[in-house]
Amino acid sequence: MSSLALRFAPRLGKSAATVASSQANSYYTYSNQISQPLERKPTYTTAEEAVKVIKSGQTVFASGAAATPIHVLNAMTNHGKENNLRDITVVHMHTEGPASYCAPDCKDIFRSKSTFMGGNVRAAVAEGRGDAIPIFLHEIPILFRRKLIQPDVAIVSVSPPDEHGYATLGTSVDCVRAALENSKVIIAQVNKQMPRTFGDSIIHESHFDFAVNVDIPLPEHGGKGSTEVETKIGNLIAENLVEDGATLQMGIGNIPDAVLNALHNHKDLGIHSEMFAGGVVDLVKKGCVTNDKKTYHRGRIVGSFLIGPKKLYDFVNNNPFIEMLEINYVNNVGIIARNPKMTAINSAIEVDITGQVCADSIGTRMYSGFGGQVDFIRGAAEGFDGKGKPIIALPSVTNKGQSKIVPMLKPGAGVVTSRAHAHYIVTEHGIANMFGKTLRQRAYELIQISHPDHREALEKAAFERLKTMPTPN
Known part of the structure; x- marks a missing residue:
């Protein structure tokens, strides 16, 4: 067969073994644009059959958050154990579920490589059985596009294809597109309960090598309610730092939820965030979130991945009001800065008296990752209208x-947001503004918002460190 004929030869119904042995016929032969229909169809099969394509020494990419393909990943783990496989790298952002491939008895079979850690892989990293990559969210797609990470197999969770054969990446676009475009084999967990989303989410089923039909609920987060402390923080931010017409970014957790719960009297809010929570649904229904003042994607919520309660998944399903876009765009500092009154709300593990923010580790023990904190803290600070507010709340x-x-x-604690990046630090005791302040002024501001039981000790420690008393002027 000529090279030209090979380029357009369809691959119909090939087995896992055939796919593994004939990578020259992969979809690279046609296009790496995953929204382009190809003259081929996926093999619909079981998870157990699909994962047989995975061999020792390969790299596997897995989508994350609510789109973690837990069913297929569990089958992959069993496949590795039953067939004595070795040295398989599993690359992912934050994933949900048990991460069974990270169990101690899988130490020589699989090694997790996280670009943002979830709780299911922390023990593996702490015990040396897994790895963490410190990286900004917006740069993760570069790892795949520059071939720094080259997946042999991608395992993703998608919504069912429509009448034209188009599925969607549902709740996780983030770095998934980049990984798929650079993977040799794609296994799709086709979930009837995965929301259908718009934006960069579209993928044609002809790019799947194997498809596994499931009908299982998505992982959920949130809905537990805020504590008194979290409610105070939320009210402080909403009443003092969030203006009408502001564009918001906030991650997952009780503090972002508390902020959202305190915004029900605000007007014309917009959302441009790598992710957003269930509280946004109520604000949209009440008319507080309109996205009307945004200069980019006016009238649309912009996100990149999701995890929340079921009402969030129901809200985004087939909803053109939401655009799910790639993380290298959503978290691009230049794009973030173009949003009006960009207000970025992020959390931290601890903050020192000079304003250094640790958000990814507890001492030397890795806890999460850089995520989008610096992307949005910097984007808000560089806001084109000069009205952005970078906020760290804890x-x-x-x-x-x-x-x-x-x-x-x-x-050993990691500095995620440097003291020069830090602007507003918020606790339940108040708001400290770091911008333009000297070290002793910063120490003063931060001591004022610390817990009263610790203020005297902090003041003494500040004097010992700075050789001068913390003062407001």
Whole structure:
């Protein structure tokens, strides 16, 4: 067969073994644009059959958050154990579910490589059985497009194809498109309960090598309600820092939920965020979120991945009001800065008295990742209209009563947001504005919003560190 004929030869109904042995016939032969229909169809099969394509020494990409393909990943784990496979790397952002491939008995079979850690892989990383890559969210697609990570197999969760053969990536676009465009084999977990989304989410089923039909609920987060402390923080931010017409970014967690719950008297809010929570649904229904003042994607909520309660998934399903876009666009500082009154709300593990923010580790123990914090903190600070507000919000103390405002970060703790990036720091005791302040002014501001039980000790520690008393002027 000539090279030209091979380029357009369809692959119909090939087995896992055939796909593995004939990569020259992969969809690269036609196009790496996953929304372009190809003259081929996927093999619909079981998860157990589909994962047989995975061999020792390969790299597997898995989509994450609510789109974690848990059913197929569990089958992959069993396949690795039953067939004595070795040295398989599993690359992913934050995933949900058990991450069974990270269990101690899989140590020599699979090695997790996280670009943002979830709780299901923390033990593996802490014990040296897994890896974490410190990286900004907006740069993760570059890993695939520059071939720094080259997946042999991608396992993703998608919505069912429509009458034209188009499925969607549903709740997770983020870096998934980049991974798919650079993977040799694609296994799709086709979930009837995966929402159908718009934007960069579209993928034609002809790009799937194998498809596994499932009908299972998506992982859920949120809906537990806020504590008194979290409610106070939410009210402080909503009443003092969020203006009408502001564009909001906020991640997952009780503090972002508390902020959303306090915004029901605001007008013309917009959303441009790598992810958003269930509280946005209520604000849309009440008319508080209109996106009318946005200069980019006016009238649309912009996100990149989702995880929340079921009402959030029902809200985004087949809803053109929401655009799910690639993370390298959503988290691009230049794009973020173009939004009006860009207000970025992020959390932290601890903050030292000079404004250094640790958000990815507890001492030397890795906890999460850089995520989108710096992307949005910087984007808000560089806002074209000069009205952006970069905010770090955290309770003043831990569950054990230890201060989260500290003289120095714990040994080995990572600085995610530098002291120069930090602007507003918020606890339940108030708001500290770091911008343009000297070290002793910063220490003063932060001590004022620390827990009263710790202020005297913090003041003494600040004097010892700075050789001068913290003062407001």
